[in-house]
Amino acid sequence: MAGLERVNRELFPLRDISSVVQLFTDEVEKSSEPDLALLSIVGGAVENSLTCHRSPVMKDAPVETDDDSGGEFEIEYHIVDALYSQFRSIILGSVDLSAYGDSKYATRELVKKVSDVIWNSLSRSYYKDRAHLQSIYSYLTGNKLDCFGVALAVVAGCQVLGFNDVHLALSEDHAWVVFGENGGETAEVTWHGKGNEDKRGQPIGTSVGSLSWLYVNGQPVICDRYMEVTALVSSINPSFNMTTDIKEVADFQQQLMWMLYDRGYLQRYPMALGNLGDLEEINPTSGRPHCSDLFSQAVDASRKFYNNQHVYPYTYQGGYYFRQKMYKEALGSWANAADVLREYNYSRDDEELYKELMDIANELIPHVMKAVGSGIDAHSILKDPECFAHLLRLYDGICQWEEGSVTPVLHIGWAKPLVNTIAKFDASVRAQLVIDLQDDLDEEHSSEKEDKNSSRSGTADSGNMEKTEEPSKVGDNLNNNNYTKALESDSAQS
Numbered sequence: 001m002a003g004l005e006r007v008n009r010e011l012f013p014l015r016d017i018s019s020v021v022q023l024f025t026d027e028v029e030k031s032s033e034p035d036l037a038l039l040s041i042v043g044g045a046v047e048n049s050l051t052c053h054r055s056p057v058m059k060d061a062p063v064e065t066d067d068d069s070g071g072e073f074e075i076e077y078h079i080v081d082a083l084y085s086q087f088r089s090i091i092l093g094s095v096d097l098s099a100y101g102d103s104k105y106a107t108r109e110l111v112k113k114v115s116d117v118i119w120n121s122l123s124r125s126y127y128k129d130r131a132h133l134q135s136i137y138s139y140l141t142g143n144k145l146d147c148f149g150v151a152l153a154v155v156a157g158c159q160v161l162g163f164n165d166v167h168l169a170l171s172e173d174h175a176w177v178v179f180g181e182n183g184g185e186t187a188e189v190t191w192h193g194k195g196n197e198d199k200r201g202q203p204i205g206t207s208v209g210s211l212s213w214l215y216v217n218g219q220p221v222i223c224d225r226y227m228e229v230t231a232l233v234s235s236i237n238p239s240f241n242m243t244t245d246i247k248e249v250a251d252f253q254q255q256l257m258w259m260l261y262d263r264g265y266l267q268r269y270p271m272a273l274g275n276l277g278d279l280e281e282i283n284p285t286s287g288r289p290h291c292s293d294l295f296s297q298a299v300d301a302s303r304k305f306y307n308n309q310h311v312y313p314y315t316y317q318g319g320y321y322f323r324q325k326m327y328k329e330a331l332g333s334w335a336n337a338a339d340v341l342r343e344y345n346y347s348r349d350d351e352e353l354y355k356e357l358m359d360i361a362n363e364l365i366p367h368v369m370k371a372v373g374s375g376i377d378a379h380s381i382l383k384d385p386e387c388f389a390h391l392l393r394l395y396d397g398i399c400q401w402e403e404g405s406v407t408p409v410l411h412i413g414w415a416k417p418l419v420n421t422i423a424k425f426d427a428s429v430r431a432q433l434v435i436d437l438q439d440d441l442d443e444e445h446s447s448e449k450e451d452k453n454s455s456r457s458g459t460a461d462s463g464n465m466e467k468t469e470e471p472s473k474v475g476d477n478l479n480n481n482n483y484t485k486a487l488e489s490d491s492a493q494s
């Protein structure tokens with residue numbers, strides 16, 4: 001059955017958000033799997049009609065009856081039907097299934113072929129980072145897709161071909177697919193970043209690159225069909241331009257996210273929880289959890305399902321606290337984000353995260369210092385040793401991220417704001433800094449084995465992997481995590 005026959009035609013033409021939410025609800029509640037191509041086409045059509053094809057306000061146009069100022073759209077059944085059939089015929093017309101054996105599971109060649117079909121039909125050159133390029137509607141009407149959109153289209157294409165073992169795998173800055181009998185195979189299907197040769201068709205590397213944040217240390221979000229619907233809803237983009245969002249699209253996305261949340265489809269998807277948190281912060285839905293709860297749920301999901309290897313849950317949470325002027329809590333979340341980084345080696349594929357941390361360290365924290373320095377410092381951040389500890393934990397995490405990486409992270413541009421920030425704290429606070437030497441030195445030795453570099457040969461600093469026995473100076477131990485542990489450094493040296 002080609003999906004569309006089952007769609008409730010009474011909902012068409014789609015003229016309001018509730019009818020589109022109903023269509024998505026019908027799709028995720030029906031007995032068979034939700035149809036990704038259908039939902040991506042409808043979601044893309046709504047988004048594009050409200051953000052791109054703004055109908056200019058005609059002279060003497062009838063005054064809007066409802067409060068939706070300009071949030072009107074009308075999506076005809078025959079348009080959706082035509083686009084849906086077009087996508088199916090592109091896929092079915094380009095892939096000769098007899099060439100891929102008779103296995104009910106996809107093969108690497110099949111996945112690569114579907115990726116090639118999408119890839120080769122994209123327009124030659126367009127601005128890849130533009131908004132509204134994530135849906136199959138964009139692919140069919142403009143031959144343009146962003147990095148995520150290509151991956152989603154490949155999974156939707158495999159669904160059209162009947163390979164329901166092909167699923168979306170998501171890190172915090174990349175997407176690929178898993179497939180095969182127990183989903184044990186992986187394949188690149190899209191590009192990443194700028195100027196990088198794409199690796200489409202290859203399995204996800206087990207090389208040193210897999211220690212980079214880009215592949216989240218083997219902890220990607222592996223989607224089922226319902227989480228793929230969550231991913232396409234989460235990728236809806238309400239922005240009209242750099243400074244304006246279209247409220248109707250944000251409402252549309254928010255209502256869809258809550259519908260999926262109620263069915264548990266955000267439970268293992270930290271970024272979707274974070275996105276919903278952002279939407280709720282801007283426009284709270286009565287009777288729903290507070291946005292701060294959603295940010296906490298994202299953190300808990302990463303800790304529970306992904307071995308706490310995701311960074312964004314903490315930066316979503318830190319950004320919220322910052323906007324609410326809860327600066328101590330913000331520093332705590334950012335320090336927690338940096339703790340995740342310790343496990344990673346920085347690679348040039350991690351630029352997005354590098355920019356995020358630059359912004360926190362060199363823009364947001366200096367802003368905090370200015371904000372608390374001048375006004376009445378209600379929480380006396382600058383007199384609070386725990387805030388100082390958070391700050392040091394943040395920087396130390398970044399240092400450890402750099403440690404053992406082939407690409408440096410820090411440079412003088414980082415040092416100036418750091419020095420200014422440290423100097424802002426009271427001398428009495430800085431004097432309280434104690435670092436527990438003995439325990440950590442023992443711990444350092446025991447963890448030496450499985451530390452992130454030992455699994456790689458020829459590390460830059462392999463020369464002196466053994467720590468010296470005698471207690472080192474405070475500075476050398478910035479790598480240890482327990483700044484606030486009791487022992488006075490000098491007594492530990494005795």
Ligand SMILES: FC(F)c1nnc(N2CCN(c3ncnc4sc(CC(F)(F)F)cc34)CC2)s1
Binds near residue numbers: 148171315319
């Ligand atoms: F850290 C907070 F400040 C963030 N605010 N927005 C953030 N985004 C926005 C949404 N976003 C996402 N939201 C849902 N799912 C995904 S899957 C993915 C990787 C890729 F695009 F597929 F390659 C990204 C992403 C990326 C991270 S992090």
